Amino acid sequence: MKKIYNFLSLFLIITSSYGQSKQTEKADKLYESYQYVDAIDAYLKVVEDNSADTYVYKQLADSYYHLFNIKEASKWYKKALETTQGAETYFRYAQVLKSEGNYDQANKQMDVFSKMTPNDQRAKTHLENPNYIPQLADISKTFNVEGVDINDGEYSDFGAVLSNDNMLYFVSTRKTSGKADAWTNQPYLDIYKSIRSENGDLSEPEEVEELNTIYHDGPLTISADGKTMYFSRDGHSEGNFKKIKRKRLKVAQQGIYKATMVEGKWGNIQALPINSTDYTVSHPSISSDGKILYFASNMPNGLGDSDIWKISVSGDTYGEPVNLGSKVNTSGKEGFPYISEDNILYFASSGRQGFGGLDIFKFDLNKNEASVNLGNAINTNRDDFAFSVNNTLKIGYFSSNRSGVDNIYKAIPICQFETIALVKDQNTNAILSKVNVILVDAKNNNIATQETDTNGTTSFNVSCDNEYTITVSKEGYEIASFKVAASEGEDVIVNADLKPINHMITETEVKLKNIYFEFNKSNITNLGALELDKLVAIMKDYPEMKILVRSHTDSKGKADYNLKLSERRAKSTMQYVISKGINKDRLSAKGMGSTSLKIECKSNCTEDDDAQNRRSEFLIIKD
Structure with a gap:
């Protein structure tokens, strides 16, 4: 009895395998004759009978690929690649994934393809730029960040602004000689400059001696013509302070001062009338037309610890301070304003939702909408502040203590x-x-x-x-x-x-643009599918219409090869239209090779001549 059972089991296995091979063989013949629609039905029958293997999955995927049915091709390639396949399968799956917008996965498939066929031109193109991932611009990311090589590393460097003549000014505590700030036990701030070269390199920083005192000097702002500077300065240097007798202290506030360029040196330094011994006025930024000065202050009638304010400027005459209101200021700290040429106000805030510490925000004065965080390309969980951008030179700078000390970073605008x-x-x-x-x-x-x-x-x-x-x-x-x-x-x-497509129908044909194929290939591409969809629409509008698809090649290559290639392309074209619901009895296909050139040029054909010769015709068959 056991022998009979074993015999029956073997018989079932053999007949099952035989049935699978016969079904697959039928599907393969349909596939090899470019009857992809019928081949798909035959392969799906194998799948339904639970007899499919990865070969059948690959053939199904290839059939859908030829018909530019992206969704189904992707599904079956994924199943086929559960086991190792030939290089072309990885390439085709990558193309399908790209059509779906899945570029990360597409690149991974191209990586495999390139390792398997490193000498293939498609692999070489991929390896030249392996991280190429086309995508929509991230409108929230407006800058790329890079370090600069002028930072001291141990002491603070921040508040960089670039003048239109490529002079970068910033403040630093790097000068360790002289008095230290009793509050921070750090050297006082001084103003430095560095020359920016055409390739973006910065020269060794130099102290701007004529602006510096033994107390804090900076940060600063430069006028568009580079001849006027507004900068912050500790009131001690001007004898502008309050005495607290019981503690024997002299308490000074930061104020804003104006300097002008005289024979290559900064001079004619004047205090602004908004300075006070009762509150700080600091972090100046002048508009490109020189008429508005923005600054930070904890003066009365603000919204928080410190706010952004503005005053009008006309020569040496200044208007009354105006608070920028709740779209900029909060109950926290706002400071380090910078007004760009295109009227965007950048500022630092601790009172808005951000990534931690001070974050940099922007407020578009042209639109008067809500302030926007510059995102995690710029901001971190530490303090990020003192943002400036030179739109003319297309470069910006900001400061951050993300490394543990205040450093300057480069902000490269992303044009979008x-x-x-x-x-x-x-x-x-x-x-x-x-x-x-x-x-x-x-x-x-x-x-x-x-x-x-x-x-x-x-x-x-x-x-x-x-x-x-x-x-x-x-x-x-x-x-x-x-x-x-x-x-x-x-x-x-x-x-x-x-x-409208009705103008495409003549007495003898439906006029479509060229149906493009990949070089030496016959599968329908995205552009080809979009064009053929017009033919599908016309044939649905005219249910009695019958079409002969005639495909032509250029004169390059051997005549026999061109004829076979054109036949494959004509059949693929017909199969695509059938896959969209048009009865196959209404279509026929014929490859013409290079036997009927539109432009008779042969050995001296231009690229344009070849393009016109590589064409498909959609002739209306008269009964």
Whole structure:
């Protein structure tokens, strides 16, 4: 009885294996003849019978890949790669992941592909820039941070501002000779300068001796023309203090002073009338037109420990202090204001929600909206403060004690802007909503896909350093691509007018743009799929229409190879249309190779000639 049972078990195993191989063999024949739609059905039957292995998963994935069915291709590639596959499978999975916007995982698959085929040009391109991850600009991240090599390391350096003539001024406690501050047991602050070269390097700092006293001097601000400086100074140096007899103390406050450049030296130093022995006035910042001076003070009628204020400036005449209000100031400490050329106020605050200690915020005076934290690219859980930016020279600086001592850091502005697509009907000028808009980068990667709203618009945050195109498609309209104009930070509106597709039908054919394929490949690409969707829409609108797909190559390569390549491409094109719900009886395909050139050029073809010869035709078959 045991022998009979074993025999039956063996018989079941053999017949099951035989059934699986026959089913897979049928699917493979359909796949090899480019009948991907039917091949998918056959492979899915193997899966349903629980007979599939990783080979079947890979074949399913490849079938969907050829038809540009990204979602299903991704699903089956993932299952196939549970075991090691050939290099091309990793490459194709990477392309699918990129189309899904999953660039981190795509790069990992390309890493594997590149290790397996290091001499493949696609692998070389990846290895040249392995961390390339296209994505929308992070509008919350406006600066990249780098260190500078002028910091003392042991003593405080902070409050750096860069003049338009590339002179970097800052304050430091690095001069250890002389008196020390009794409150901090540190040397007094002095003003220093360093010359910034064209490549961004900073010279060895030099003390600005004519501005420094034996007490605190700085921080400071420079006028746009570099001829006027406002700086903070301890009142002791001017004899401006209060005596507390019982403690034998002389208590001075910080005040703001004005200096002018005279024959290469700072002189003509004058105290501002807002200075007081009762409160501190410090951290000055002058507007680019020289008419408004911002500063920090704990003067009466503020909102917190110290606030940001402003006064008008007209020569040596100054207005009354004005508090900037609750959109800037809090019940905590606000200080170190800096007003940029584009009217953005940067300041440090301990009273707003942040990452810890002092954080740097910005307040757009043009919009008068809420203050915004500069984010964790700039701010840490320590004190971050004294932010300045020179928009003309495109460089900023700020200070932080994240290393344990106050140091200066470089803040490199990230240029980004919003590109806004406005989509309308070209004939009627009607606004088009629910239009599919794809943002594509210079490497033809899909960065993001969105739909237009009821106003016919959608927008993307993009980087100034890259080139972009938006591809716009809607059922019933011709797909169109539009270049995004270069910008230095200003928003860009792209007027994307779409043509209705009915003009594409002639007596003899449906006129589509070229269906692009990868070099030497026959799988449908993203751009090809978007164009073929127009044919699908037309055939659904005209249910009696029958189409012959004729695919042509250029004159390069051997005639026999070109013919076979064009046949594969014609069949892939037909299969894509069938996969979108068009009856296969309404379609036929024929590869023409290079037998019917549009431009007769042969050995002396230009790139443009070749592009015109590489084409697909969609001929209407008359019964």
